[in-house]
Amino acid sequence: MNSYRYDRYDSYPPDEPAISPWLIRLPILLFSGVVLLLLLLTIIAAYFQIQFRDRIVPNVSAYGLDLSGMTVSEAAAALDQRFQLDNSRVFIIRDSGADNQYWQFTAGDLGVTFDSQATAEQAMQVGHADNPMIDIVDQVLTWLNGKAIQPVITYDQNIALEHLNRIAESINSLPTDASFSINGTNVTITPGSLGRTVDVMGTLSRLDAAILNPNQSTDIPLAIRETPPIVANVDEAARRAQIALSGPIMLVADDGNGNPLGPWTASVEQIAALLRVGTIRADDGSIRYEVTVNTGAFQPYLENLARGLIIAPQNGRFHFNDDTRQLEIIQASRSGRTLNVAQTIANMETAIFSPTNRTAPMAFDYQLPPYHDSVTAAELGITELVSQGTSFYAGSTRARIDNIIMAAARFDGLIIAPGEIFSFNQHVGDISPEAGYVQSAVIYGGRTIQGVGGGVCQVSTTAFRAAFYGGFPIVERYAHSYRVGYYERADPEGVGMDAAIYTPDLDFRFLNDTDYHLLIETSVFPATNSIQFRFYSTNPGRQVVKQGPEIRDIQPSLPVRYEVNPEFSPGQELQVDWGAEGAYVEVTRIILDMAGNEIDREIFAAQYQPWGSIVQVAPGDSRAG
Numbered sequence: 001m002n003s004y005r006y007d008r009y010d011s012y013p014p015d016e017p018a019i020s021p022w023l024i025r026l027p028i029l030l031f032s033g034v035v036l037l038l039l040l041l042t043i044i045a046a047y048f049q050i051q052f053r054d055r056i057v058p059n060v061s062a063y064g065l066d067l068s069g070m071t072v073s074e075a076a077a078a079l080d081q082r083f084q085l086d087n088s089r090v091f092i093i094r095d096s097g098a099d100n101q102y103w104q105f106t107a108g109d110l111g112v113t114f115d116s117q118a119t120a121e122q123a124m125q126v127g128h129a130d131n132p133m134i135d136i137v138d139q140v141l142t143w144l145n146g147k148a149i150q151p152v153i154t155y156d157q158n159i160a161l162e163h164l165n166r167i168a169e170s171i172n173s174l175p176t177d178a179s180f181s182i183n184g185t186n187v188t189i190t191p192g193s194l195g196r197t198v199d200v201m202g203t204l205s206r207l208d209a210a211i212l213n214p215n216q217s218t219d220i221p222l223a224i225r226e227t228p229p230i231v232a233n234v235d236e237a238a239r240r241a242q243i244a245l246s247g248p249i250m251l252v253a254d255d256g257n258g259n260p261l262g263p264w265t266a267s268v269e270q271i272a273a274l275l276r277v278g279t280i281r282a283d284d285g286s287i288r289y290e291v292t293v294n295t296g297a298f299q300p301y302l303e304n305l306a307r308g309l310i311i312a313p314q315n316g317r318f319h320f321n322d323d324t325r326q327l328e329i330i331q332a333s334r335s336g337r338t339l340n341v342a343q344t345i346a347n348m349e350t351a352i353f354s355p356t357n358r359t360a361p362m363a364f365d366y367q368l369p370p371y372h373d374s375v376t377a378a379e380l381g382i383t384e385l386v387s388q389g390t391s392f393y394a395g396s397t398r399a400r401i402d403n404i405i406m407a408a409a410r411f412d413g414l415i416i417a418p419g420e421i422f423s424f425n426q427h428v429g430d431i432s433p434e435a436g437y438v439q440s441a442v443i444y445g446g447r448t449i450q451g452v453g454g455g456v457c458q459v460s461t462t463a464f465r466a467a468f469y470g471g472f473p474i475v476e477r478y479a480h481s482y483r484v485g486y487y488e489r490a491d492p493e494g495v496g497m498d499a500a501i502y503t504p505d506l507d508f509r510f511l512n513d514t515d516y517h518l519l520i521e522t523s524v525f526p527a528t529n530s531i532q533f534r535f536y537s538t539n540p541g542r543q544v545v546k547q548g549p550e551i552r553d554i555q556p557s558l559p560v561r562y563e564v565n566p567e568f569s570p571g572q573e574l575q576v577d578w579g580a581e582g583a584y585v586e587v588t589r590i591i592l593d594m595a596g597n598e599i600d601r602e603i604f605a606a607q608y609q610p611w612g613s614i615v616q617v618a619p620g621d622s623r624a625g
Contacts, residue, residue, distance in 0.1 A: 075120035111159030168198035195227035237289035306339035313369035317413025381516030389465025400455035464499035479606030555582030558612030568618035582610030
């Protein structure tokens with residue numbers, strides 16, 4: 001049997017360390033301390049619960065009063081003593097309008113009461129929920145943070161509402177529209193006002209907040225709704241009416257030459273009768289007044305006045321410059337005008353509503369004449385001298401020469417349009433002393449007498465000769481009753497080339513049958529005792545040849561006739577008419593084209609009556625029959 005033996009060289013394992021006794025003691029001590037602490041807290045809590053079982057816990061307040069440790073009855077008494085809300089607190093309800101009205105009420109007037117008992121009971125309920133754990137937590141938090149109890153305040157809103165309704169009845173008002181009236185020439189203004197309505201429920205809400213919050217102001221503004229009037233302001237319209245009636249207006253014009261006409265006046269009373277007041281509604285629903293004037297009432301008056309203010313357009317008069325081939329103004333043109341009634345009425349309306357300028361100028365529409373100052377020869381087709389006519393007045397009296405000069409001037413610078421018929425009577429105008437003509441010998445009633453305008457027929461005769469040689473169609477022409485010596489003595493044209501006129505019955509007329517305007521120039525040459533018409537235009541391509549005169553059926557002049565002039569002395573006599581042979585005369589005008597081909601032929605016939613000399617003698621002369 002094997003055996004095992006330890007020897008001294010064998011080794012043993014080392015000893016294990018010993019466990020510390022504090023490791024066991026410390027947990028026991030810690031547990032014991034917690035137990036003791038909880039026991040102490042329990043004792044304290046139990047003491048607190050016993051101590052404040054019937055009292056309000058610390059740090060509870062109401063209405064700023066510390067109720068700690070008080071019983072419900074003590075707290076109610078303290079609150080009653082400190083706060084007498086229904087008697088001492090005053091509420092002011094204020095209208096911030098222009099009159100700044102206000103109404104003062106105590107809390108009691110408004111039906112407000114303070115329930116101190118209920119407030120104290122609410123304070124007692126803090127930390128007294130009959131749940132120990134909850135009560136302890138609530139009490140601790142209250143002690144640390146404090147707790148303010150909302151006071152229990154009650155009031156009868158119906159009482160407050162009655163007061164507010166009475167206030168509203170005294171304030172509520174409808175808006176008033178502004179207005180104005182015109183009485184004669186006076187303007188009266190009635191201002192408008194806002195409508196004001198008390199928002200009773202809105203004001204009640206503000207009152208509630210003030211009653212329930214002791215820190216809020218007791219000055220309570222009324223809640224007001226303002227309603228603007230439909231017509232808020234009439235100042236502008238009234239001012240416009242006042243301006244219209246501030247004075248008369250004057251209507252002015254001139255005669256076209258800068259000389260004033262008028263003025264014509266519309267009185268304040270007339271303006272007042274024409275004022276009209278209307279209303280205009282804006283997009284926002286508001287209404288404003290508009291003051292206008294019935295200026296249409298002026299229209300019939302202006303239309304009647306307009307006839308005397310019309311100025312016919314007056315063509316310029318020109319000479320043709322043979323060197324520059326341009327027109328030169330010898331008499332400026334003048335624009336025509338007619339009264340613009342509508343614009344004149346507008347000017348009157350402007351003056352009526354102007355505070356400073358009460359004068360209304362008449363408005364005119366101006367018409368530029370066809371032959372204005374800026375017209376050119378090229379525009380009119382006036383390029384050359386196309387014909388001329390001349391006659392001689394040697395032996396004429398001064399009066400006859402003056403009449404010739406005056407009548408000839410009426411045609412100088414005149415322009416005849418293409419297709420227009422020239423009328424001598426139209427352009428010579430009124431042959432009267434008022435027009436500047438004087439008495440001279442004229443043929444009337446079968447004899448030569450003294451009449452106004454003697455010599456004018458020499459002008460028409462000269463015009464006829466220019467038209468004859470221009471190839472213009474003669475529309476109307478009358479020969480004299482007898483052969484006139486002025487047109488035969490020293491006159492190369494000879495008999496048959498005259499044209500008599502007698503306004504308004506006998507006229508001399510010709511047609512401008514070309515496509516070009518015709519410019520007439522006239523001249524009187526005293527050195528040669530002659531008068532001349534010159535026609536400037538563009539030759540349409542024709543030549544004029546005169547044949548004649550051919551004289552037939554010559555009749556001797558009548559015997560001399562003697563007439564008594566009561567103003568003559570014995571032996572005094574004066575020849576006032578000269579005898580002339582009667583005859584039938586023809587002058588032929590042949591019109592050729594530029595190649596010499598005949599394109600027209602016309603005979604101008606004249607039947608001249610025999611004429612006898614007339615001599616005036618003194619009364620008692622045996623020769624007077």
